[in-house]
Amino acid sequence: MEISTVPITMSSSIMRWPSLKRLSSPVTARTWIFDIDETLLTNIGYYRAHGYGVPISSVDFYFSLVYLGLNRLTPKAFNEWVVQGTAPAFAASLRMYNALKKLGFTIIMLTGRDEDQRSFTEANLRDVGYSGWERLILRGLDDQGKSATNYKSEQRSKLIYQGFKIHGNTGDQWSDLLGFAVADRSFKVPNPMYYIP
Numbered sequence: 001m002e003i004s005t006v007p008i009t010m011s012s013s014i015m016r017w018p019s020l021k022r023l024s025s026p027v028t029a030r031t032w033i034f035d036i037d038e039t040l041l042t043n044i045g046y047y048r049a050h051g052y053g054v055p056i057s058s059v060d061f062y063f064s065l066v067y068l069g070l071n072r073l074t075p076k077a078f079n080e081w082v083v084q085g086t087a088p089a090f091a092a093s094l095r096m097y098n099a100l101k102k103l104g105f106t107i108i109m110l111t112g113r114d115e116d117q118r119s120f121t122e123a124n125l126r127d128v129g130y131s132g133w134e135r136l137i138l139r140g141l142d143d144q145g146k147s148a149t150n151y152k153s154e155q156r157s158k159l160i161y162q163g164f165k166i167h168g169n170t171g172d173q174w175s176d177l178l179g180f181a182v183a184d185r186s187f188k189v190p191n192p193m194y195y196i197p
């Protein structure tokens with residue numbers, strides 16, 4: 001997929017950027033963005049507990065729900081998992097995260113999780129070894145209803161406007177990486193479980 005073919009629009013909220021504070025180096029000099037779910041943290045425990053997804057037929061659904069006690073994947077069920085704050089780190093991602101920190105990169109996390117999940121998310125990240133990030137950006141009220149591509153592109157644009165030089169970006173979804181204001185280098189982590197446009 002070519003970046004230029006991704007359908008995206010810039011919302012009117014972008015016009016309020018002059019209110020953002022511009023920062024100066026060295027904080028902004030070299031920045032690396034990480035997605036969280038299925039990039040830094042693995043939610044495989046949640047998927048395992050819910051039968052790895054929606055059953056493929058009504059018979060399967062009935063069987064899984066009644067006989068196996070498995071619930072379907074729902075936003076409510078996922079939120080209940082997030083609040084627990086028990087998602088493990090991907091060992092390779094933690095090594096990469098720490099290596100980038102050691103090289104002097106400013107780390108910013110940009111996630112599709114909602115702002116009201118900040119405290120649980122921060123606690124989970126710290127518990128499994130992540131530390132020293134510059135910012136954790138979550139979906140605020142103004143971001144509700146936006147596609148992941150649009151939301152994340154807007155947030156990257158705001159960072160660039162503030163002076164951050166986005167050298168790298170790592171995520172498990174193309175919507176973490178494509179759109180506008182893309183990083184100099186983008187790295188796609190495989191995710192066989194789901195796709196977010």
Ligand SMILES: [Mg+2]
Binds near residue numbers: 036039
């Ligand atoms: Mg993700």
